[in-house]
Amino acid sequence: MTPHLTDDELIELFESRASGRAHLGTCPSCHDRWAEFSLLIEGFRDAANRRERDTFDLGAVQRVLEDEKERAQGVFEQHDTVAGDDVATWLRAQDKLRTLGGARVVLERAHADLEVDPQRALLLADFALESAETWTGHPRTMVLLTRGGAHLERANALRALGQFDDALDALASAECAFNAILTGAFDLARVWQVRAMILCARAQYDDAGRLAHKARETFAEFGDDERAQNCGLIEAAVLLERGRTTEARALYEELLAGAESESVFAARVLNNLGTTARKMGDTLAAVHYHARALPLFASHGLLTEVARNRFAQGSAWLRAGNLPEAVPLLDAARTELLGLGMRFEAGIATLDLAEACLAQDQPRVARELCTGLITYFQQEALPHKAQLALAYLTEAMTQEPLQRETLMSVRGRLEAAFSESMAAPA
Ligand SMILES: [Zn+2]
Numbered sequence: 260m261t262p263h264l265t266d267d268e269l270i271e272l273f274e275s276r277a278s279g280r281a282h283l284g285t286c287p288s289c290h291d292r293w294a295e296f297s298l299l300i301e302g303f304r305d306a307a308n309r310r311e312r313d314t315f316d317l318g319a320v321q322r323v324l325e326d327e328k329e330r331a332q333g334v335f336e337q338h339d340t341v342a343g344d345d346v347a348t349w350l351r352a353q354d355k356l357r358t359l360g361g362a363r364v365v366l367e368r369a370h371a372d373l374e375v376d377p378q379r380a381l382l383l384a385d386f387a388l389e390s391a392e393t394w395t396g397h398p399r400t401m402v403l404l405t406r407g408g409a410h411l412e413r414a415n416a417l418r419a420l421g422q423f424d425d426a427l428d429a430l431a432s433a434e435c436a437f438n439a440i441l442t443g444a445f446d447l448a449r450v451w452q453v454r455a456m457i458l459c460a461r462a463q464y465d466d467a468g469r470l471a472h473k474a475r476e477t478f479a480e481f482g483d484d485e486r487a488q489n490c491g492l493i494e495a496a497v498l499l500e501r502g503r504t505t506e507a508r509a510l511y512e513e514l515l516a517g518a519e520s521e522s523v524f525a526a527r528v529l530n531n532l533g534t535t536a537r538k539m540g541d542t543l544a545a546v547h548y549h550a551r552a553l554p555l556f557a558s559h560g561l562l563t564e565v566a567r568n569r570f571a572q573g574s575a576w577l578r579a580g581n582l583p584e585a586v587p588l589l590d591a592a593r594t595e596l597l598g599l600g601m602r603f604e605a606g607i608a609t610l611d612l613a614e615a616c617l618a619q620d621q622p623r624v625a626r627e628l629c630t631g632l633i634t635y636f637q638q639e640a641l642p643h644k645a646q647l648a649l650a651y652l653t654e655a656m657t658q659e660p661l662q663r664e665t666l667m668s669v670r671g672r673l674e675a676a677f678s679e680s681m682a683a684p685a
Contacts, residue, residue, distance in 0.1 A: 281482030327360025407436030648672035
């Protein structure tokens, strides 16, 4: 990392888009100081009066914050295994977390929990917000930054839980707090990123693409390459949904060129390149991309992605008519998906495998697979559309011979039910 910015350099950044700005996206400490200066500079716009900032003891403010954070870290170190419903009760008893520094530590925990336990992340973010009334002795900018951060973390957790309406409300609150800070641009981009993800899931592609692009440019300007890359993924997904496959492919290629070769991010981009190539009818390229992603997912222990990847490869081979390649991949993927409880994808993989069996002139095996699928899904509470797909399959099974077209039609219905269940607000 480049060295921390001096006070004068931070002030310079208000006047120009100096290159030092790239440091702010990767250094929370300088970002805070920068935000603090904005408060001071707001009052002392006149260059001659700039030295007035010396009357404000920024060092003391930082020391109070560090002290509060340290005490909060200590609380978590002693109780790191609190889980489930107990979290809310436990949090309420922790006075050392009811400070602004404490809230920042709580929010870091919430962010780390996001993927594994969004419910817990939500409880933590809610606690940070509730504690805001007891934050004392901090300048207004710091309070706004932390409050905005708490709303943002709440939105992240709600999005992960599929509660999109509440997540959008939380984003509006975060935006309001960040807008009140002169240096809020970077934090506003974080709001746009989450909003873009939600809009994309809700098929509002124009707005999603526009926001993701704006956020990507802002993150790039602030040197936050990781966030910029993730926004690029949203942008490319929007292009793909819009059928602009050539542009999507070009953007994925660009993201791949900038990614670390062994990273999970590179694996995701490769996987998306595979999907794009498939939509363009280029099966060989699709399988090639997917095959490059598989060992990366495996080395990072991402079992769900490994199963999905094998499924994508098998499915691409099936569409290209290469059954010897398709069957073992689909068979393995189906077992993995079932084991991981990914029921929709397991169902679709089963239909693909049955279709391959029909093509290989094994109608009995195909029927067995379909019967198994119906039995498996009978024990599940399914969305209406999926129930219809299954009823259609049950009906088709009474006819002889079982047709490939029938299986493909059921697959299409099940896939539509699956995307709907992913996008629907809870
Ligand atoms: Zn720094």
